Amino acid sequence: MSEPKLHFDPDRPEGKPAKKGKSTTKSSKERRSTRQIPMHRHRLQNGLTIFFYVLFTLFFIVIVMNVGRMNTVIDLANKKEVKANDIAAEIQQSQQIGKIVSFEGNKWLQTFFTHSKNQAEQDKRVKQLNAHLSGSLEISGFDISGKDTVRSVKQVQEIKQETVSHLKEITVYKTTYDVQFVEQNHDRNVQVVLYGIYQDDKMKLIQIPEYLNANKDTGESHKAPYTSEDLEVKGEVISGAEKTKMTQFVEKFLALYCRNDSNLNLVASVQGIDGGTFQTATLTNSVRKNGKVVVQGTYTFYFQESSAYTSAFTLEMRENKGSYFVDKMND
Structure with missing residues (x-):
């Protein structure tokens, strides 16, 4: 009959038997927690x-x-x-x-x-x-x-x-x-x-x-x-009998304008030159634009008969009782 084998555990106190399975379970839990x-x-x-x-x-x-x-x-x-x-x-x-x-x-x-x-x-x-x-x-x-x-x-x-x-x-x-x-x-x-x-x-x-x-x-x-x-105003060109009537009006207006006649205010809202005498006028452009009549041309006048001056002009007029009224000149 053989003798039983003894296992010596240095960490276990004498007289206390070893608990089977406990150390193994504890070490496995510690290993899981550390991972x-x-x-x-x-x-x-x-x-x-x-x-x-x-x-x-x-x-x-x-x-x-x-x-x-x-x-x-x-x-x-x-x-x-x-x-x-x-x-x-x-x-x-x-x-x-x-x-x-x-x-x-x-x-x-x-x-x-x-x-x-x-x-x-x-x-x-x-x-x-x-x-x-x-x-x-x-x-x-x-x-x-x-x-x-x-x-x-x-x-x-x-x-x-x-x-x-x-x-x-x-x-x-x-x-x-x-x-x-x-x-x-x-x-x-x-x-x-x-x-x-x-x-x-x-x-x-x-x-x-x-x-x-x-x-x-x-x-x-x-x-x-x-x-x-261009220097000429563009618009509906006026010709024929109306242009003839307009030319006659412009000549009469310039005669009043050059001497600044007292009757000038009857046909215009402008003031004349004063002291001049009208000679001739030439119309170069006459058109109807935006309900107004615009006339451009030149006229000659003098202070002393031996020395005359020629001036350009631009008239803005409106029709008034079969004639015209000058609202602006050279403006």
Whole structure:
């Protein structure tokens, strides 16, 4: 008969038998618990890592978009600034050209209203005046000064200047001057309108001067009846018997206008030149536009019979009891 085998456990006190199965179960529970804790920590860390990566990516995208947007805004701002600078430079250049046109127009009027008996001086005067006329304009067409006429300028002063039209991208300046002069020992005072452009480094007139009464209120700026295409008003052309009747009315009106007759207010709401005498008139354009009748042309008048002046005119009229009434002239 064999002897039973004894198992010695150094950690177990003597006299206490070993408990079967307990140590094995305990160690297995400890092993399970030690595996589960690290597993939960790894999942949390992975989730946080992914979250921060996504958050960082979103921040990066937002920053890139903002930088791109800022660059776009800066580019637009720079473009607008350049455009604004260009506009400012263009306005400044236009103002400078306007001053040149005004100054040279002033000098031109001083020459125009100066006339002596000396033939050499007369020839020099004609040459200087023609140098500032554009196209087919000639000083002989609107300045009828006798050889014995003596005329001198006392003062030429600009009243106002405005831009009225564009002809083939060329700015037209309408400048109104007050002119005081002496003719045949008589003091005269008129207002003259010049339509000038800046071409070939100097002022050039594109239309003969317009004469206004010296007492006309020019403080208020009126829109000129000229289009950007042409100096003639466009509309329904008037012809035949109506044009004949209109021509007769215009001639009677200009006769009253030149001497500023007391009956002028019966046919017009304008004031005359005063002291002048009407000679002839030529109608170049007569149309009906926006319920109004517009007549354009030229007329000749004089203060002294030996020296006549030719002026352009634009009348805006309305029909009145079988005739006409002038509402505006050269406005």
